Amino acid sequence: MAALPRRIIKETQRLMQEPVPGISAVPSETNARYFHVIVTGPEDSPFEGGLFKLELFLPEDYPMSAPKVRFITKIYHPNIDRLGRICLDILKDKWSPALQIRTVLLSIQALLSAPNPDDPLANDVAELWKVNEIEAIRNAKEWTRRYAMDN
């Protein structure tokens, strides 16, 4: 494999030395571009108390292209689909090479605190979130308990 760009080395070092509160991101032992990520469900959100596993991969042309991020833990969220894909503008057209892994993870954490049903990826979830928020939140809590708590 080609030598790891300095940018990735520096970002990794910083993630280890000053981790973002509530987020752990550890590079795989076999591939320094692949990160095991765990995001803690934010307080006062239906995801509170859950630990959500994600995978993050830095493509060959990172940081010119955005990292690829996906939820591995099942989650009931209007902007995250059944396959764990995330609808987040900075992962798509709003990506800028000046953004970092850190900013991406912070944005994902913020998305858990503030779901946006008007820009949905999981249509059925977004629909319920709009017409019956109470029931949607109940579902999200239930899924958090079932899939994100006992492991």
Next chain:
Amino acid sequence: MSAESDMEYSDNDGDDYDYYGEQDDCDMETVDRSKSDPEFFLYSCLKVEEVEKLLNESIELLSNSLQITPSLAKVMLHAYGWNAQEIINKYRENANEVLVYSRVKPRLPVGQANSSRTNCAVCANTPLLHKYSALACGHYFCNDCWAMHFEVQIMQGVSNTIQCMAQDCEVRAPEDFVLSHVTKPTLRERYQQFMFKDHVKSHPQLRFCPGPNCQWIFQAWTREGARRVECRGCELLTCFSCGAPHHAPTDCATIRRWLTKCADDSETANYISAHTKDCPKCQICIEKNGGCNHMQCGACRHDFCWVCSGDWKTHGSEYYECSRYKEDPNLANDSQHAQAREALKKYLHYYERWENHARSLKLEEQTLASLKSRINQKVMAGEGTWIDWQYLWDAARLLKRCRYTLQYTYPYAYYMEVGPRKELFEYQQAQLEAEIENLSWKVERAETTDRGDLENQMDIAEKRRTTLLKDFLEFNTNNASSSTKV
């Protein structure tokens, strides 16, 4: 019109009308033709080099008037839909506003903290001072990073809209800045190709011919009209407004609905595509090999209609029942299931006819080709000259044009509300259909048909076509007042 003298006009019907290049003639003829031909639309068919020249004229005009680089002029023209005069006027009023709107400059000035030249925020390296560069926003990054950024963007097909690398910065990279960082010749070429495509797409007067691998570009000379353009290269008929195949009398939104519906329902409608039918009288199997829907059984000589299998005699000249769909008056009382069945029946009625005329068009295309070679043979054998046989050729082309319009009357009728207007439409449609089938019958037997008879039939069919178009063709007349040629 000023600079078009070196461009040829390609008119709607190729050789049916004279070319005109002079301004005075042109205006006179424009008036005449826009009255007699409801589909008249003034446009040119341009080659890539001609369009490049045209775009360069705007770029030069703008860069000379405002004393800016051609690269910046391109960014601004792209943002303002190539209206150079509008940019010049607005620039004189408020230059900053224009620069911000075009995304040449950032809306707010960038702070010092964001423009370090000791450390590149993208690669985290610390190159020498002179190895940094920035756009007008002052976001400095190292040149290696710019080069990589542009490479990735170009590979993704982005050209005019490549942005600064800084977070939330929407400033666009002009061509000269991009090219000063990109060295690979293949990449530079790719970038310039994308730029050109993007320029054509952002230019309200231009449209690429949608024909496969076709390089021609249409230029509209008026803002309103039927917007029918015919490519000089591949002869495809296109709607200038929406890029779909030309669809008069149906409007752009309706044809989009119809084509989507046809694609969605293609399974159900598939069975229609049969090319053979049994003669309704003697049951012998007949293959349809011409475009004409007036069938004559080779065995029993029975004349019948391909579309409805009815006796051709009942498709008399006055009323051509076959094209009219009769809605069931008891429909409202029926169950939902029956209504769904009725809806499908209605759709299939229109779809069958739409499909059938499309197929006839293809078959008549073959007739046209064989006619051409037959005429050639006659001419070679000394039986008259091309001019003597020209009328046959004209008849076949006119048939094509009429059937094309007829095909596109079906989606129109499908979406029409039941009422007197629809009745009138379907009456005219039926008349057109009857005359087209008469014409098709005569064209297929052209050499044994009397010339005067054929020419008479041509005249009737074309009159029916233009009458229908005049009465029902709707286009964006709301800006008819601004019909000045650009």
